[in-house]
Amino acid sequence: MSWVPQAGADSGFGVTHLPYGVVVAGGRRRPAVRIGDRALDLAGAEATGLLAAGGAFQDRTSLDPFLAAGPPAWQRVRERITGLLTDPAARPRVEPLLLPLGEPVLPFQVADYVDFYSSEHHAANVGRIFRPDQPPLLPNWKHLPVGYHGRAGTVVVSGTPVTRPCGQRRPASAGGPPGFGPSTRLDIEAEVGFVVGVPSRLGEPVPVDRFIEHVFGVALVNDWSARDLQAWEYQPLGPFLGKSFATSVGAWVTPLAALAGAWVPAPGQDPPVLDYLREPDRRGLALALTVRWNGTVVSSPPFAGMYWTPAQQLAHLTVNGASLRTGDLFASGTVSGPDRREVGSFLELTWGGTEPVRLADGTERTFLADGDTVTISGTAPAAGGGRLTLAEVTGTVLPARC
Amino acid sequence: MSWVPQAGADSGFGVTHLPYGVVVAGGRRRPAVRIGDRALDLAGAEATGLLAAGGAFQDRTSLDPFLAAGPPAWQRVRERITGLLTDPAARPRVEPLLLPLGEPVLPFQVADYVDFYSSEHHAANVGRIFRPDQPPLLPNWKHLPVGYHGRAGTVVVSGTPVTRPCGQRRPASAGGPPGFGPSTRLDIEAEVGFVVGVPSRLGEPVPVDRFIEHVFGVALVNDWSARDLQAWEYQPLGPFLGKSFATSVGAWVTPLAALAGAWVPAPGQDPPVLDYLREPDRRGLALALTVRWNGTVVSSPPFAGMYWTPAQQLAHLTVNGASLRTGDLFASGTVSGPDRREVGSFLELTWGGTEPVRLADGTERTFLADGDTVTISGTAPAAGGGRLTLAEVTGTVLPARC
Numbered sequence: 001m002s003w004v005p006q007a008g009a010d011s012g013f014g015v016t017h018l019p020y021g022v023v024v025a026g027g028r029r030r031p032a033v034r035i036g037d038r039a040l041d042l043a044g045a046e047a048t049g050l051l052a053a054g055g056a057f058q059d060r061t062s063l064d065p066f067l068a069a070g071p072p073a074w075q076r077v078r079e080r081i082t083g084l085l086t087d088p089a090a091r092p093r094v095e096p097l098l099l100p101l102g103e104p105v106l107p108f109q110v111a112d113y114v115d116f117y118s119s120e121h122h123a124a125n126v127g128r129i130f131r132p133d134q135p136p137l138l139p140n141w142k143h144l145p146v147g148y149h150g151r152a153g154t155v156v157v158s159g160t161p162v163t164r165p166c167g168q169r170r171p172a173s174a175g176g177p178p179g180f181g182p183s184t185r186l187d188i189e190a191e192v193g194f195v196v197g198v199p200s201r202l203g204e205p206v207p208v209d210r211f212i213e214h215v216f217g218v219a220l221v222n223d224w225s226a227r228d229l230q231a232w233e234y235q236p237l238g239p240f241l242g243k244s245f246a247t248s249v250g251a252w253v254t255p256l257a258a259l260a261g262a263w264v265p266a267p268g269q270d271p272p273v274l275d276y277l278r279e280p281d282r283r284g285l286a287l288a289l290t291v292r293w294n295g296t297v298v299s300s301p302p303f304a305g306m307y308w309t310p311a312q313q314l315a316h317l318t319v320n321g322a323s324l325r326t327g328d329l330f331a332s333g334t335v336s337g338p339d340r341r342e343v344g345s346f347l348e349l350t351w352g353g354t355e356p357v358r359l360a361d362g363t364e365r366t367f368l369a370d371g372d373t374v375t376i377s378g379t380a381p382a383a384g385g386g387r388l389t390l391a392e393v394t395g396t397v398l399p400a401r402c
Numbered sequence: 403m404s405w406v407p408q409a410g411a412d413s414g415f416g417v418t419h420l421p422y423g424v425v426v427a428g429g430r431r432r433p434a435v436r437i438g439d440r441a442l443d444l445a446g447a448e449a450t451g452l453l454a455a456g457g458a459f460q461d462r463t464s465l466d467p468f469l470a471a472g473p474p475a476w477q478r479v480r481e482r483i484t485g486l487l488t489d490p491a492a493r494p495r496v497e498p499l500l501l502p503l504g505e506p507v508l509p510f511q512v513a514d515y516v517d518f519y520s521s522e523h524h525a526a527n528v529g530r531i532f533r534p535d536q537p538p539l540l541p542n543w544k545h546l547p548v549g550y551h552g553r554a555g556t557v558v559v560s561g562t563p564v565t566r567p568c569g570q571r572r573p574a575s576a577g578g579p580p581g582f583g584p585s586t587r588l589d590i591e592a593e594v595g596f597v598v599g600v601p602s603r604l605g606e607p608v609p610v611d612r613f614i615e616h617v618f619g620v621a622l623v624n625d626w627s628a629r630d631l632q633a634w635e636y637q638p639l640g641p642f643l644g645k646s647f648a649t650s651v652g653a654w655v656t657p658l659a660a661l662a663g664a665w666v667p668a669p670g671q672d673p674p675v676l677d678y679l680r681e682p683d684r685r686g687l688a689l690a691l692t693v694r695w696n697g698t699v700v701s702s703p704p705f706a707g708m709y710w711t712p713a714q715q716l717a718h719l720t721v722n723g724a725s726l727r728t729g730d731l732f733a734s735g736t737v738s739g740p741d742r743r744e745v746g747s748f749l750e751l752t753w754g755g756t757e758p759v760r761l762a763d764g765t766e767r768t769f770l771a772d773g774d775t776v777t778i779s780g781t782a783p784a785a786g787g788g789r790l791t792l793a794e795v796t797g798t799v800l801p802a803r804c
Contacts, residue, residue, distance in 0.1 A: 115639075117639060140570075140637065144570050146638075147639065148551070148642050149551040149552055149642070153513055153724075154725060156604070163723050177676075178676065180676050202565070237636075238639040239640070241721065241722040244724040245723045246604070275582075320643040321568070322646040322647050
């Protein structure tokens with residue numbers, strides 16, 4: 001139990017959580033850890049000698065050096081911070097370092113951004129909507145976690161407005177000129193992102209059992225998607241402008257150490273996977289997501305049922321020898337459960353835009369309207385009971401500029 | 403004419419060229435400009451007051467600050483360096499700053515890497531090889547420059563060995579388990595890369611006529627490709643592990659200012675393109691590429707005939723509001739001319755691996771063997787006559803580790 005006010009276990013941000021982020025204080029960015037609705041200034045804690053972190057925080061403006069420091073350092077720092085925030089004797093020296101949360105700031109430099117496609121329900125729904133006369137899953141889907149690279153430079157922090165993208169659409173008649181204008185099918189994808197801390201060497205795959213040696217933590221992701229742009233452009237090289245205008249990520253990264261109580265058995269896989277994807281102990285994370293559309297809860301995607309685990313995603317991503325860098329972000333792909341009220345995209349929620357949903361204000365939607373706000377939140381079981389609150393990822397749609 | 407020995411116009415690296423890179427001297431990386439077979443230490447030139455560059459070079463370890471400085475700074479620095487290297491009176495002070503080229507070093511931090519697909523001959527060849535019963539070009543190809551994001555973290559400098567990737571292959575029989583092992587169809591793609599200097603703001607497209615306000619220069623690219631991995635994984639989200647193991651780039655970036663004499667009219671486009679892709683004065687670069695396979699010239703791809711120009715690629719890349727960062731690299735896609743001896747990939751050269759090529763040592767190849775070396779070189783017309791030599795991009799294949 002922390003001595004910080006309003007930072008009990010029921011706050012979602014008690015001492016069993018302690019996610020990392022960056023706050024702006026005195027015009028400078030400072031690495032910080034969240035406790036309740038306050039941020040402990042880790043740059044200040046290191047500068048004043050309260051925290052020994054090998055220079056990971058002092059005079060730093062992002063989490064990158066700490067992410068690169070690796071599991072033993074992550075554990076030492078977490079233990080020390082826990083001590084500082086629970087020991088009443090430390091309060092006089094620590095309390096002056098508690099800062100307001102302020103405006104969210106992107107906490108690390110995104111190196112490469114990879115987006116997977118690992119929910120069987122989502123992939124099957126997309127197949128049924130777009131290829132109703134064919135098997136819902138493509139032949140490779142159960143053999144490898146399908147994924148692609150997105151645009152790292154347009155990953156933005158929660159709260160950043162998202163301008164509706166303009167672009168080309170499929171011609172109204174085959175052979176005719178393509179349409180152009182603001183996207184008319186602007187969508188979300190509720191996802192869980194994994195943040196790489198420890199790099200790997202080029203040419204050396206990261207085996208499936210070395211996941212925890214490289215991955216630091218978890219953040220919620222909204223992979224905004226313009227379905228009309230995507231549908232026209234994606235053959236044969238995949239999504240490009242339909243995704244690259246913005247990807248939003250939560251401001252606070254929950255360390256895997258805080259999720260020790262959230263691991264659950266992952267779904268079985270049939271057919272059997274190749275050796276490099278085989279896990280003796282398949283584990284998923286029992287994260288419960290919630291999607292709010294202008295405040296109305298429209299969906300509650302369950303992360304525990306994902307077909308491909310994050311450890312399998314990382315093993316696949318590197319099996320060709322691709323190296324990892326500190327700050328690599330790989331996201332799960334849209335999280336969808338079996339029920340319509342558990343899907344992570346509006347494409348699925350409205351079944352391709354054919355079945356509108358009604359919001360609390362009485363209006364109806366298929367895809368996003370200008371001014372709409374989408375907020376994805378999430379919780380996880382805490383090791384000592386209760387639940388952690390994952391930092392939300394929210395964004396409001398601004399009108400197109402074309 | 404420069405006073406530097408062996409740096410005449412016929413060297414390919416005379417004073418009308420002056421590409422930028424980074425050299426290692428005294429254990430430290432230093433921004434430099436290449437003249438003949440020497441490198442002028444720009445960090446030293448700025449430190450000693452010979453060159454006023456606003457801190458773009460002194461104590462810097464990459465070209466990034468200079469790339470971000472923008473066209474007026476690029477022009478001032480180029481003019482000053484030209485003066486220093488041509489004025490005999492400057493020689494006593496400049497000559498001590500001439501360093502050996504040494505081992506190549508990646509000259510800038512690659513922010514996002516985008517790969518286009520802009521040669522009509524290449525796209526049509528690929529279509530004919532893989533979809534012989536269908537039209538060679540997909541419906542979107544002549545309406546937009548098809549592209550996708552690659553892995554920025556595995557862009558390596560020329561000379562870096564490339565480990566043959568391992569990965570999944572299509573099942574031998576439909577419904578059976580996929581194959582796994584070292585790629586058996588390891589290929590190259592000879593491309594021309596464009597390096598972004600000046601960033602743009604999120605939500606604000608870069609119009610087709612603002613290309614020169616953002617793009618600094620050009621480097622040759624080899625987008626190594628594992629065709630067997632790619633063929634199995636790419637549906638529906640595009641290439642991933644078939645590309646992400648390595649992309650090689652030349653060590654010296656030729657500034658657009660050196661290519662003033664290389665612009666030629668670009669091919670006409672039919673059907674007409676949408677307004678945001680329309681250029682009043684369509685221009686391509688008359689770069690002549692050469693592909694050597696273990697020393698044997700196997701192909702001479704002409705860049706001038708590319709269907710989509712780099713200015714169109716940049717306008718398309720940003721039309722959805724995606725922002726640019728300093729160090730963004732976008733590559734043309736495989737450069738192929740109409741003739742079999744003008745193609746930029748071995749897939750085309752050997753027509754899907756069915757028509758082996760004979761190398762000078764009498765051996766035959768379809769795809770790459772372990773130990774093979776591929777070198778892509780290029781030249782461009784110089785403004786004052788003669789030709790510039792683009793820095794080559796070379797790499798040797800190491801055996802797989804699986």
